Amino acid sequence: RASIQRTLLPVMLGWFAEGADAVMVKPAGAYLDVVRAVADAVDVPVAAYNISGEYAMVEAAAANGWIDREAAIADNRFLRAIHTPDPVEEEAPPEDQENTDQEAGGTGQRHHGEEGKMGRPTSRSKSGLYAMKGPRDAIPQMARSFDGSACFGCETSGEKYGHPADNQWAQVVAEPLSTFSIDVDTASYSNVRRYLQGGSLPPPDAVRTEELINYFDYDYAQPSDGRPLAVHAEVAPCPWNSTHKLVHIGMQGKIVPAAEIGPRNLVFLVDVSGSMGAPDKLPLLRAGLRLLVEDMDASDRISMVAYAGASGLVLPPTSGADKNTILRAIDNLESGGSTNGGAGIALAYAQARKHLIAGGVNRVILASDGDFNVGVTDHDELVRLVEKQRESGVFLSVLGFGSDNLNDHTMEQLADQGNGNYAYIDSEREARKVLVDEAAGTLVAIAKDVKMQVEWNPNAVAAYRLIGYENRMLAAQDFADDRKDAGELGAGHSVTGIYEVVPAGTPTPGGKVAPLKYQHAPTGSAAELFTVKLRYKQPEGASSVEFALAVANETSNRETSDNFRMAAAVAAFGQRLRDPNSKDGLTFAAIYELAASVELADPHGHRKEFLQLVRSAGELAGPVKERVAALVDDELG
DSSP states (O other): OTTIIIIIHHHHHHHHHTTOOOEEESSOTTOHHHHHHHHHHOSSOEEEOOOSHHHHHHHHHHHTTSSOHHHHHHTOHHHHHHHSOOOOOOOOOOOOOOOOHHHHHHHOOBOSOOOOSOOOOOOTTTTOOOOOOOOTTBOOGGGGGOOTTOOTTSOTTSOBOOOOOOOOOEETTTOOEEEEEOOOOOHHHHHHHHHHHTTSOOOGGGOOHHHHHTTSOOOOOOOOSSSSEEEEEEEEEETTEEEEEEEEEEEEEOOOOGGGSOOEEEEEEEEOSGGGOSTTSHHHHHHHHHHHHHTOOTTOEEEEEEESSSEEEEEEEEETTOHHHHHHHHHTOOOOSOOOHHHHHHHHHHHHHHTOOTTSEEEEEEEEOOOOOSSSOOHHHHHHHHHHHGGGSOEEEEEEEOSSSOBHHHHHHHHHHTTOEEEEEOSHHHHHIIIIITHHHHHOEEEEEEEEEEEEOTTTEEEEEEESOGGGBOOGGGTTOTTSOOEEEETTOEEEEEEEEEETTSOOBTOOOOOOSSOOOOOSOOSEEEEEEEEEEOTTOSSOEEEEEEEESOOOSSOOOHHHHHHHHHHHHHHHHHOTTOSSSOOHHHHHHHHHTOOOOOTTSHHHHHHHHHHHHHHHHOSOOOOSOOOOGGGBO
């Protein structure tokens, strides 16, 4: 498919110069990325046409005794639909008609190579295929109104994202506890970068603000009490609402020296399906793997499982010293076929368990666009499969690639439930960041099931809202429940939580609450603003360790820290991207000014790049549109 732009499109453009007025892609079922590429390149109707050739191949292979016919059909939703279609009322086919050159100009473009008369239609409700009987050389009239960019069951762009609503304001008298799982994923930031550098604002659902914040390194102090992590807090006036406060909670994982990191048992689970052929997918993955191989030594082992319609071991466990063998296997990865992710996941975990290194780094690394379309394809089933596999002690990292059909939602959930992390690779530079520069954080877990719970003092705080972490929220009782899964923390990783809080006695957003009959006004000291509690397990542990930090109710007159200003700027950026026309929050210009005041070390240029992205977003969004509606009295408590 990488040759579409180079070969097919120039040919098609020649057709249009000669008067062609439609395109039919055939077969289309396994080549929806081709349909999309064609639709993006031409301004005439594009029709997607499919045939039952895959079914015919299964029948032929079964007749020769090469495969189990019933098992093959049962494993493929498309084949099941053809094999056992729902009964439908058949319509009489139209009579054959001769299509002259003159008629072709009014009803369809003359073309060659079509089958012409075809068999009966299959189930409309299952397979979605429509056979026809008509002129040998006429494109069906349906092609003229076909929307080539449509994708039923997909997002508008073909990419799939979760739809969590922003966290709402909570009143402390009703909800004194805020509990969530940490999140060390960074995929959303690099995906947002891909959109902005491509000249468009990202879809709001692609913006997970906590992943934007946690993309950056902060100058948090290392733990000094023997724990694998330390927690820090800072409180200052909120940059976008001077009557509110911004609470900055930073968690820092200990740095593990390279000499203390055990040998690595890495199993790469590589999607080589047809959808991975684009230059920003499999070719980019190969480049990233080569960078990782350069960083491996003789104590490390790497395996590769490739999956498409079927799965197979393409590289048995190989020493990191045998770089030539590994590089040859990487170079031999080619795309083609459908995507049976479930089978690949099972095989990769089996390899990791079989060659488990006690005391080492044992991890499956899934590289895909997430477009699972055969075998186990249901989102929830895939997540349950990974949940079951995590009990083996093997952790999971997920690397997302590509555009148009990126299934971000499934990829993120697989990483969450696999005791792992999720990164989106949009460039070779990002591949180096994830797989080489931050390999310890990406691959070496120092704590798992890490949860944070904040208890707010009602004498000091009236209301609060957590910025980001919408799909990481936990019930208060989940904090002490060791059966409840939460995020992992990698060596040297930092995690930041940002709360906007309303001081006691200040009107609270979200509307008034009627006076309560049995509740009483808070009494007691306002000396403490909140207490934050952390709970975690050792990477191979089964029970949690808990510790807490109480934070005083005071706002220093000194200048806020660089950590505070950087995290606040990124939090404001995420909120603005999720709602570019919001009346609340900082403008892109103000975000730029706040981030530009930060003087943290920037050895890799990430902060400099962030400033460029803020400027680009501001240019793409244009001026904030004024809203006629204003806050009314009962919107304030």
